[in-house]
Amino acid sequence: xxxxxxxxxxxxxxxxxxxxxxxxxxxxxxxLVFPALQTSYLSLTxxxxxxxxxxxxxxMFTQPEALVTLRNTVIWVxxxxxxxxxxGLAYAVxxxxxxGEKALKALVFMPMAISFVGAGIIWRFVYAYKGPEQDxxxxxxxxxxxxxxxxxxxxxxxxxxxxxxxxxxxxxQTGFAMVVLSAAIKGIPTEIVxxxxxxxxxxxxxxxxxxxxxxxxxxxxxxTTITIGTLKVFDIVRTMTAGQYETSxxxxxxxxxxxxxxxxxxxxxxxxxxxxxxxxxxVYNARLLRKQKEIR
Amino acid sequence: xxxxxxxxxxxxxxxxxxSTGGRPTMQKRVRxxxxxxxxxxxxxxxxxxxxxxxxxxxxxxFRPEDNIKGNGWWNVFTDREFTLENYADVLSPGGSQxxxxxxxxxxxxxxxxxxxxxxxxxxxMAAYMFAWGRFRGKDGLFIFVFALxxxxxQMALIPLLQLFTRVLAIGDxxxxxxGTYAQLWVAHTIFGLPLAIFLLHxxxxxxxxxxxxxxxxxxxxxxxxxxxxxxxxxxxxxxxxGIFQFLWLWNDLxxxxxxxxxxxxxxxxxxxxxxxxxxxxxxxxxxxxxxxxSMIIPLAVFFGLQRYFVRGLLAGGLKG
Numbered sequence: 001x002x003x004x005x006x007x008x009x010x011x012x013x014x015x016x017x018x019x020x021x022x023x024x025x026x027x028x029x030x031x032l033v034f035p036a037l038q039t040s041y042l043s044l045t046x047x048x049x050x051x052x053x054x055x056x057x058x059x060m061f062t063q064p065e066a067l068v069t070l071r072n073t074v075i076w077v078x079x080x081x082x083x084x085x086x087x088g089l090a091y092a093v094x095x096x097x098x099x100g101e102k103a104l105k106a107l108v109f110m111p112m113a114i115s116f117v118g119a120g121i122i123w124r125f126v127y128a129y130k131g132p133e134q135d136x137x138x139x140x141x142x143x144x145x146x147x148x149x150x151x152x153x154x155x156x157x158x159x160x161x162x163x164x165x166x167x168x169x170x171x172x173q174t175g176f177a178m179v180v181l182s183a184a185i186k187g188i189p190t191e192i193v194x195x196x197x198x199x200x201x202x203x204x205x206x207x208x209x210x211x212x213x214x215x216x217x218x219x220x221x222x223x224t225t226i227t228i229g230t231l232k233v234f235d236i237v238r239t240m241t242a243g244q245y246e247t248s249x250x251x252x253x254x255x256x257x258x259x260x261x262x263x264x265x266x267x268x269x270x271x272x273x274x275x276x277x278x279x280x281x282x283v284y285n286a287r288l289l290r291k292q293k294e295i296r
Numbered sequence: 297x298x299x300x301x302x303x304x305x306x307x308x309x310x311x312x313x314x315s316t317g318g319r320p321t322m323q324k325r326v327r328x329x330x331x332x333x334x335x336x337x338x339x340x341x342x343x344x345x346x347x348x349x350x351x352x353x354x355x356x357x358f359r360p361e362d363n364i365k366g367n368g369w370w371n372v373f374t375d376r377e378f379t380l381e382n383y384a385d386v387l388s389p390g391g392s393q394x395x396x397x398x399x400x401x402x403x404x405x406x407x408x409x410x411x412x413x414x415x416x417x418x419x420x421m422a423a424y425m426f427a428w429g430r431f432r433g434k435d436g437l438f439i440f441v442f443a444l445x446x447x448x449x450q451m452a453l454i455p456l457l458q459l460f461t462r463v464l465a466i467g468d469x470x471x472x473x474x475g476t477y478a479q480l481w482v483a484h485t486i487f488g489l490p491l492a493i494f495l496l497h498x499x500x501x502x503x504x505x506x507x508x509x510x511x512x513x514x515x516x517x518x519x520x521x522x523x524x525x526x527x528x529x530x531x532x533x534x535x536x537x538g539i540f541q542f543l544w545l546w547n548d549l550x551x552x553x554x555x556x557x558x559x560x561x562x563x564x565x566x567x568x569x570x571x572x573x574x575x576x577x578x579x580x581x582x583x584x585x586x587x588x589x590s591m592i593i594p595l596a597v598f599f600g601l602q603r604y605f606v607r608g609l610l611a612g613g614l615k616g
Contacts, residue, residue: 016518017429024422024489028444031486035455036447042454087342094339106599107343110350113598114591115547117566121573121587122349125356125580135367137580139352142368171346203332232448235549239570254450255550264454271451278448286443290435 036275042268056269066253070273072162073231073250076169077277080230081223084170088177088222093207096185105182109175116172116235123168124240127154158246165247168236173229177222184218185211220288227281231274250274357382357584364580382585397565397589404564404593406477407552408545411484416538418485419492420500424526426493427501428508429518438497444490453554456483460555477562479555484545492537499533500526535604543594565590 046052060066088108095104111119128138132150136142141151154164188211196206212219234251241247248256250270258267355369358378363371372378386397425431426438460479503526511521527534549566556563569586572579 012517014431017425017431020421020425020429020518020522024418024493025441027418027482027486028441028489030459031456031483032444032447032452032490035452035459038455039451091339091342094335094342098336098339104339104343108346110595110598111346113543113594114350115549115566115569115594117547117549117569117573118587118591121569121583122353124573125353125584126349128580137365137368139348139368139370142370171349174346228445232450234450235566235570238549239573251448251450255553258454259554268451268454271448274448275451278445282443282445286439289442290439 039268039271042264043272045265045268047263047265052265056265059266060269060273065248068246069248069250069253069270072246072248073277075162076166076233076249077227077230079163079166080169080173080233081226084173084226085177085181085219085223087170088174089181089219091174092178092182092185093211096182105179109179111172112175114172117239119168119172120236120239123164123171124155127164129153155241155247156245161241161245162247165236165240168240169230169233173226177226180218180222181215184215188214220285224281224285228278231277250277353584353587356580357588359581361581364584382581383589386582386586386589397568397586400563400565400568401589403477403562404546404566404590407480407484407562407564408542410477411481411488411545412538412541414481414485415488415492415541416534419489419537420496420527420530420534421522422489423493423496423500424518424522426497427503428521438493441490442494445494449487449550452487453550456486457554480551480562483551483555484548487551488541488544492541495537496530496533500530503529532604535601539597539601539604542597546594 043056044051044053046055060070091108095101098104114122125137126139127141128136129141129151130136130138136145136151138154140154144151155161192210192214193206196210201209232251233249234255237247237249237252238255242252250273254267254270254274256267257263257270352369355372356364358380359369359372360377360379360381363375363377389396389398422441426434426441460482507525507529508521511525516524546564547566548564549570552564552567553570556567569583569590572586573583
């Protein structure tokens with residue numbers, strides 16, 4: 001750091017700028033840009049590194065198992081951001097200025113601090129199954145039994161087992177949405193809220209016409225972040241079903257193909273698909289960012 | 297806006313009750329209280345649903361093995377039998393059968409603390425330059441770095457692994473030897489940088505320009521400005537991003553699986569827990585206790601530092 005300041009006076013500024021930026025940029029180039037390019041090439045090769053053209057992609061879009069993976073990923077990425085953000089927003093509005101707000105927030109935010117692996121264990125326990133004649137140890141099946149139903153293998157029966165995995169992700173992400181949106185809601189100028197109240201706006205009208213438009217920016221950030229996180233979801237599927245019983249998603253399948261099945265080409269092709277799925281989300285956000293910069 | 301007179305009375309309920317006969321306002325107020333009651337009820341329901349799964353596991357981790365496997369944790373309310381045996385079992389060093397979580401716990405710390413610090417230092421340096429440096433193509437480069445979040449981890453894993461083992465090696469000597477923490481530190485730093493730079497930039501860019509200009513006029517270079525002005529002023533943002541990064545790294549499984557080489561020497565606790573779950577999924581007494589051992593640090597960080605969380609981090613970035 002001090003060396004940089006002692007550089008010769010002419011061009012010292014440039015040396016300093018380079019000194020500050022270089023470590024991060026070099027790491028990013030080596031660790032993300034270059035690998036991304038290499039993976040793109042890898043996706044065109046077969047088991048032994050030979051060039052196979054688009055075979056891996058053909059495999060992906062023709063094999064039933066691979067198609068299930070793609071379908072599941074789409075379900076994940078639609079449901080998780082939508083539900084996690086809405087529940088988080090509703091909760092943030094409900095508890096705004098309520099008594100014990102901090103404690104209530106902590107309860108819902110807590111799953112964020114728990115690893116996906118830990119969450120997987122927690123929820124496998126909730127879904128745990130025992131035969132109908134035995135005592136249940138999983139909460140959900142006990143509830144079914146209390147209502148006179150047969151206990152159910154929540155994680156084995158496709159396609160609804162995917163939904164039960166998704167519930168775990170929603171459980172984790174809602175707290176994130178809630179905390180960010182709650183901070184945004186607190187940032188709404190009190191005068192606007194007061195004015196609306198004086199105009200006789202109902203709670204719902206206030207929510208629709210003031211809260212939502214004012215926190216729009218935060219809402220976009222939340223949905224984007226959760227969407228990207230969901231696309232890359234790996235640990236939950238890995239630890240709860242290992243992708244069996246038609247629950248696999250692209251990120252998990254990529255790991256399975258590349259590191260377990262010895263098919264790095266297929267793994268790379270799946271990673272590339274993931275990239276293409278994240279692309280529109282990030283492009284949209286980069287656009288917004290550029291617009292903001294122009295305003296400034 | 298036309299209802300202003302009436303609404304003025306709303307602010308003075310006593311006056312209104314007299315003048316309007318009380319009825320409509322009463323109704324209105326009752327309705328308002330009701331909606332806020334439904335809201336509170338809904339909030340409580342959500343809070344309960346969000347807490348019960350963890351609570352159930354927590355209770356279970358203190359129950360004897362036979363009880364965990366025999367009946368549901370809600371039975372503790374009638375049958376109070378608790379034990380610390382599960383924790384003793386997962387923490388004790390033993391043969392290959394033992395979960396031996398304590399040593400993996402230490403591994404996790406050894407991975408996460410340096411990983412977080414590297415990301416913070418390099419990220420904030422770059423963020424400062426993107427916010428206050430003067431060079432051509434700055435905005436474009438910044439957007440490019442932001443856009444790197446596009447690259448899924450999964451895409452970078454294989455090439456990065458090859459890079460570590462083949463390219464960064466001279467003969468048999470590896471610059472970043474496999475089976476050490478170093479690979480994990482570098483990998484975590486790389487994957488954390490785009491978001492770190494983006495969020496910290498937002499905060500650092502909000503620091504009043506006069507402060508920095510004044511320092512420049514006094515002849516301060518970038519390093520002086522960075523350490524004397526930026527770092528102290530951006531401490532809230534650095535702290536909250538640091539906390540998040542710490543939690544993410546602690547909870548990571550994928551990067552660990554790929555770069556730890558599966559060895560017990562460097563594997564973090566999440567990896568060991570996932571193994572336990574895969575190989576002996578029925579051993580609830582170990583899984584429940586193990587899960588809580590792995591959660592101690594993140595939960596402590598979370599409850600101890602939660603007031604620093606979002607405020608500092610989002611102050612710059614999330615205005616409307």
